[in-house]
Amino acid sequence: MRKKGQVSVEFLIVLALLFGLLLFSLAVFAERNSGYIYSRERHEAGLLASGLARTINSIHLAGSGAETRVLLGKKGIDFNAAVLGNAVVVEWRDNYVDAALLTGDVTAGPLELGGFANVRNVNGSVVIENP
Numbered sequence: 001m002r003k004k005g006q007v008s009v010e011f012l013i014v015l016a017l018l019f020g021l022l023l024f025s026l027a028v029f030a031e032r033n034s035g036y037i038y039s040r041e042r043h044e045a046g047l048l049a050s051g052l053a054r055t056i057n058s059i060h061l062a063g064s065g066a067e068t069r070v071l072l073g074k075k076g077i078d079f080n081a082a083v084l085g086n087a088v089v090v091e092w093r094d095n096y097v098d099a100a101l102l103t104g105d106v107t108a109g110p111l112e113l114g115g116f117a118n119v120r121n122v123n124g125s126v127v128i129e130n131p
Contacts, residue, residue, distance in 0.1 A: 055068060072111055083128070111130065
């Protein structure tokens with residue numbers, strides 16, 4: 001009888017150790033995954049900010065009458081984009097990324113991400129409008 005009881009206790013100890021190892025592995029994986037998600041969001045926000053800034057700068061340099069359309073990011077991503085002074089600022093959660101502009105003379109209404117926006121130069125002032 002003692003032999004069977006000892007085997008059961010040893011089995012439970014090994015099972016508890018394996019379960020502890022599984023929990024530790026899941027915790028490490030979750031931490032790495034959240035770091036990856038933050039990096040991906042930061043990269044996508046940076047692409048959005050630099051793309052919009054590049055378009056605004058190109059239209060400004062092209063002069064009065066220049067016009068184009070730009071895609072404002074992807075749908076489903078919770079970014080807020082705005083033109084503040086001489087920078088395009090993209091915010092998400094408690095973070096932000098910005099990109100420099102050559103001009104501060106930019107008029108932009110609320111930018112709806114996930115769609116196109118018209119960007120044009122009207123007498124030296126860059127105007128951004130959602131269609």
